[in-house]
Amino acid sequence: MSEKQIGEPKRRKEDDRLITGQGQFADDLAFPKSAHASVLRSPHAHAKIKSIDISAAREMPGVLAVLTGADVVAAGLKPIPHGTGSSRTGSDVPLANLDGSERKVTPQLILPPERVRFVGEAVAMVVAETLHQARDAVEAIVVDYDVLPSVTRSTEAVIDGAPQLWDSVPNNLPLDAEIGDKAATDAAFAIAAHRVSFRSAIQRVTGVHMEPRACIGLWDTKSDSYTLHASHGIGVVQMKTEIAQILGIDVDKVRVIAPHDVGGNFGTRNATYPEFALVVWAARLIQRPVKYVAERQDALLSDFQGRDLHVDFELALDERGKFLAFRSTNTSNVGAHTASFVPLNKGAQLMTSLYQVPTAYVRCRAAMTNTPSTIPYRSAGRPEAMYSVERIIDIAARKLNFDRVELRRRNMIPAKAQPYRNPFGVTYDNGDYTGVMQSALDLADWKGFEKRRKESRRRGLYRGISICNYIEGTSGNPRERAEVTVLDDGGIDLIIGTQASGQGHETSFSQIAAEWLGVGFDKIRVRYGDTSFVLAGGGSHSGRSMRFASIVIKESTLQIIDKAKKIASVMFETQVGDIEFADGACRVGGTDRVATLVEISRFAASSKALPDDLRGPLKGACDRVTTGLAFPYGAAVCEVEVDADTGAVQIVRYTSVDDVGRAVNPMILHGQTHGGIAQGVGQALLEQCWFDRDSGQNLSASFMDYAMPRASDFPSFTTGLSEVPATSHPLGFRPGGEGGTTPALGTTINAIVDALSELGVTHVEMPATPFRIWQAIQAAKRD
Numbered sequence: 001m002s003e004k005q006i007g008e009p010k011r012r013k014e015d016d017r018l019i020t021g022q023g024q025f026a027d028d029l030a031f032p033k034s035a036h037a038s039v040l041r042s043p044h045a046h047a048k049i050k051s052i053d054i055s056a057a058r059e060m061p062g063v064l065a066v067l068t069g070a071d072v073v074a075a076g077l078k079p080i081p082h083g084t085g086s087s088r089t090g091s092d093v094p095l096a097n098l099d100g101s102e103r104k105v106t107p108q109l110i111l112p113p114e115r116v117r118f119v120g121e122a123v124a125m126v127v128a129e130t131l132h133q134a135r136d137a138v139e140a141i142v143v144d145y146d147v148l149p150s151v152t153r154s155t156e157a158v159i160d161g162a163p164q165l166w167d168s169v170p171n172n173l174p175l176d177a178e179i180g181d182k183a184a185t186d187a188a189f190a191i192a193a194h195r196v197s198f199r200s201a202i203q204r205v206t207g208v209h210m211e212p213r214a215c216i217g218l219w220d221t222k223s224d225s226y227t228l229h230a231s232h233g234i235g236v237v238q239m240k241t242e243i244a245q246i247l248g249i250d251v252d253k254v255r256v257i258a259p260h261d262v263g264g265n266f267g268t269r270n271a272t273y274p275e276f277a278l279v280v281w282a283a284r285l286i287q288r289p290v291k292y293v294a295e296r297q298d299a300l301l302s303d304f305q306g307r308d309l310h311v312d313f314e315l316a317l318d319e320r321g322k323f324l325a326f327r328s329t330n331t332s333n334v335g336a337h338t339a340s341f342v343p344l345n346k347g348a349q350l351m352t353s354l355y356q357v358p359t360a361y362v363r364c365r366a367a368m369t370n371t372p373s374t375i376p377y378r379s380a381g382r383p384e385a386m387y388s389v390e391r392i393i394d395i396a397a398r399k400l401n402f403d404r405v406e407l408r409r410r411n412m413i414p415a416k417a418q419p420y421r422n423p424f425g426v427t428y429d430n431g432d433y434t435g436v437m438q439s440a441l442d443l444a445d446w447k448g449f450e451k452r453r454k455e456s457r458r459r460g461l462y463r464g465i466s467i468c469n470y471i472e473g474t475s476g477n478p479r480e481r482a483e484v485t486v487l488d489d490g491g492i493d494l495i496i497g498t499q500a501s502g503q504g505h506e507t508s509f510s511q512i513a514a515e516w517l518g519v520g521f522d523k524i525r526v527r528y529g530d531t532s533f534v535l536a537g538g539g540s541h542s543g544r545s546m547r548f549a550s551i552v553i554k555e556s557t558l559q560i561i562d563k564a565k566k567i568a569s570v571m572f573e574t575q576v577g578d579i580e581f582a583d584g585a586c587r588v589g590g591t592d593r594v595a596t597l598v599e600i601s602r603f604a605a606s607s608k609a610l611p612d613d614l615r616g617p618l619k620g621a622c623d624r625v626t627t628g629l630a631f632p633y634g635a636a637v638c639e640v641e642v643d644a645d646t647g648a649v650q651i652v653r654y655t656s657v658d659d660v661g662r663a664v665n666p667m668i669l670h671g672q673t674h675g676g677i678a679q680g681v682g683q684a685l686l687e688q689c690w691f692d693r694d695s696g697q698n699l700s701a702s703f704m705d706y707a708m709p710r711a712s713d714f715p716s717f718t719t720g721l722s723e724v725p726a727t728s729h730p731l732g733f734r735p736g737g738e739g740g741t742t743p744a745l746g747t748t749i750n751a752i753v754d755a756l757s758e759l760g761v762t763h764v765e766m767p768a769t770p771f772r773i774w775q776a777i778q779a780a781k782r783d
Contacts, residue, residue: 005515009667012507014261023261026214026231027293033063035217037279037292038122038134040141041301042116045150045370045696046163049114049123053142057126060088060140062133064286067278068124069113077281079107080272081245083238085341092475092629093349093424095341095364096179106166106172106368108337110246110281115488116145117165117336118370119698120301122274127282127290150696152331154367155310165336165368170224172368174338179424180327180361188325188359192316196396202384202745203766204308204333204689205682207377208708211263212294213354217279219287226280227255232272233501235477235539236531239272246277254280258499265501267376268304270541271339300701305689306377308333309347309384311552321402321630326352326360326423334366335373341366343374346473347381349424350777353389354433354471354633355411360423370696371689375473376541378679379738382472383745390468390746391763393478398757401710405441405515406594408469409434426473428631429728436657436722437635443718444637452639461641463652464755468747471633477538478625480548484556485512485619486601492517492524494553497537498545499529503737504668505545511664512550516557517597518584536623543735546567546664550731552622553576559620567614571595571603630726632734634658636677638747642755647774650750651681652715656743659722661734666721669736673719676740682709684748688767707767716738756780 017023035662052626054066085095097103111122125139128134149163156162157172161477165172189195214231224425228243236256244251262269279290294302316324328351332344335510348362397404412433413420421427449465462642483495494513500504510524565579568586572579572593580589587594595603601618604610639653656673663669686707690699700706719740725732745766752768753761762779764773 003521005511005521006662006664008511008665010507010511010521010665012504012668013510014504014506018261021280024259025211025261025263026216026259027211029216029229029259031216031218031289033669034289034291035127035129035286036131036134037125037127037282037290038131039122039275040138042119042121042123044116044147045119045361046146046148047116047145048148049112049116050146051142052124054124055107057137057140060133060137062129063126063137064129065127066124066137067111067282069109069111072109072111073113076248077110078246078248079109080274081242082108082339084338085345092345093179093426095175095179095345098176098178103341104169105338106169106174110277119696120372120373121336122302125278125282127422150370152369152371152691152693152696153368154308154331157367157369158331158365164460169368173365174334174368175341175364175366177364178362179364181359181423182361185325185327185360185361189314189316189327191268192324192641193319194317194396194400196315196399198313198388198392198395199363200311200388200391200765202307202309202311202387204305205377205687206300206303206305206689207264207266207268208698209264209269209299212296212299213269214293215276215279216289216291217283218289219280219284221287225253225255225662226284227257228276228280229257229259230276231259231262232269233262233499233540234270235497235499235537236529236534237497237537238477238539240531242272243277243280247281254676256531260529261503265540266378267380267541268306269501271304271375272537283626296703297701300706301698302372305372306373306374307384307683308374311388312394313779315396317396317400321400321410323355323357326357327362329363329365331365331367333369333374335369335371337373339373340375342376343381345381347385349426350382350385350471351389352422352470354413356413356417357423365739371419371691378676379472379742382470382742383680386468386470386743387745390743390750391425392448394466394750394753405467408437423772426629428471429726430724431631431633431659432722433469433722436633436659437467438720439720440467440635440655440657442639443657443720444639445651446637447640456641458490462644462755463639463641464751464753465637465639465641466747466750467635467637468750468753469635470743471631471738472543472738472742473629473631474543475629476542476544479536479538480552481536481621481623482549482552482556483619483621484553484560485617486560486597488598488602490523490598492519492591494524494526496526496528496549497534498549499539501540503540503545503672508546508664508668509549509553513553513557514772516554517560518582519597543630543632543738547729547733547735548626550733551626552624554731555622556620560618563614564597567604567610568595570601570609572723576685598661628728630728630735632659632736632739633741634722634739636747638751640751640755642684642752642773644759644777645667647770647772647777649685649768649773654715655718656740657720657722658736658739659724659734660736661726661729662723662732663721669721670719672737673740674717676738677717677744678714680741680744681714681748684745684766684768685709686767686769
């Protein structure tokens, strides 16, 4: 009997390779006669390019090419085709401008010909024999800039008189939309017994990948085709299409290969960077491979970034604490180019979270500023929404003297109300929301907290605790493809279109395929990341990988089993109905006549007794579009101690319970939760992309200035999994990789405020650094 696979904590296949130094990253790739590229970046946040003098750079030793925006225009290269939003797939609530016009999308050429719009924007690229020669030549380029006024904060960018980034985007507002029912919401506020408001800025952060982005471009003279090796997570098929569009060539002339290993993604790698197109274009110009590897400062200056949302939020309640209405103005800083409206969209449509709210309204504004573009970053828009909701609930509970837990429980969507349509038109599937919250409270020993608080006070510290619930509405590219083939050596080849970047795909995909085919886990060989054999698929983002991969892998295995039964019926000269499949083999029911999948595959390859449709390799393939959203949910409890004299905060306990529908590999899921918590708490306490208000300079472009959490900043986490099969998925799966992050902002800040409430502190903005906490304490003393 075959071993059970789904639900088992299998050790990751990937780890032996990674811990023994056998991983293959983009910077590990080398090709004969490779040239090296270095990029000149803008020192100004906003400036016209009056002229670029590259004459001295061209004469530098080893220089092979110097490329500028003028060359891009002369070559007829097209802008980067950013996927600005998913609402067109029917998966999300569409956002349209209040005046009825279409949202505005600004072009981003791979090098700007006339104007730079953020510090760090690529202005020119030098290709030379060595990296040092390329760097020296970059310093010889002379650019005459006409410096313009800049703006880096979203709420300042949309006021009258603000510097304008694009002539085609008046008031720097490419999108000014609304969702919900404004009239009904205003009416509910008018009759409410209680009204509570909250204003906050969820700061900008960056992905800080372990491996900065890297790429190598090649051009083949004989086939007149390009190959790009690049570290990304968008999926090689989409990258192939976008590179072809930029170059203005047929898509069949491009091959994209992702390195087997990618040092972190989190969403900020899920877009085409200018260097990706530059290296393949340059490879053709010099007829040699061209390699570019970002330095850490390059990455901190020019990576796509995340978050950066300003919220002005209000909650209306009746005298018993029932929620009557929410309303909010959400202003998203999308940066210098409209790379994505997804975080704004996804956050706004979940602003009521998993609570019953009769009516709600959100005004959604995208603001353009002189900063790098923001795109989806782990849980795109949902952490910002959950932070806002959970903060205002705690504020309401404290202000109106409600118990925090009971206020949440009183307003939570019950199972009997599911499926539940929220006020924005999003229909949640199913879940045990109150049960998961209670599980988190029990695991965190919520009832024993007051004893621990008193003990902390005896040591001169202030202890606080909080619970935050969350729900996500994940979607992502709805198309996925799998191809499964039985090999002659007994292995199973599994090709999938998703793009791994550390989530354990090789392991978890092997588990589901092995169970469904009844073969050993080690027999499955997962392949991805190369358009020479990956024909379709959507990469890894928005919790889509297992959700969509499981559907197409399941169908592919069913095709194999069906075909194997038909072939076995010929082998055994019996009816198909007499054939049973189990444990990786077909047998004639009630007999000892049996053939394994490998034996059946070999028979199909050599037998002339089979009809044409049963000959050849034993394989199955499924290419499917699955629309709609998935709804992971859960709860997190954070407990902190604060030193009021210094503002230092320490997380002493952290508990997270997440519902994943069905857990394929609990160990991997727990690991993803641990990483997600670190990212969320890292933002709450430490991380921020800082920009000088006057000059637009990035003040956090090194690890001396951009603070990252370390293992010593955390206790051991307590994590639990809930498994309520999702009715929105044919196999019951929910995404599980983002839940650690989604509630972490809110629960961390709520815990700090709870700790300091007896000192009169009502709020601390993120990142809650010791200095900010100390300032809040001093301000409360003065009040």
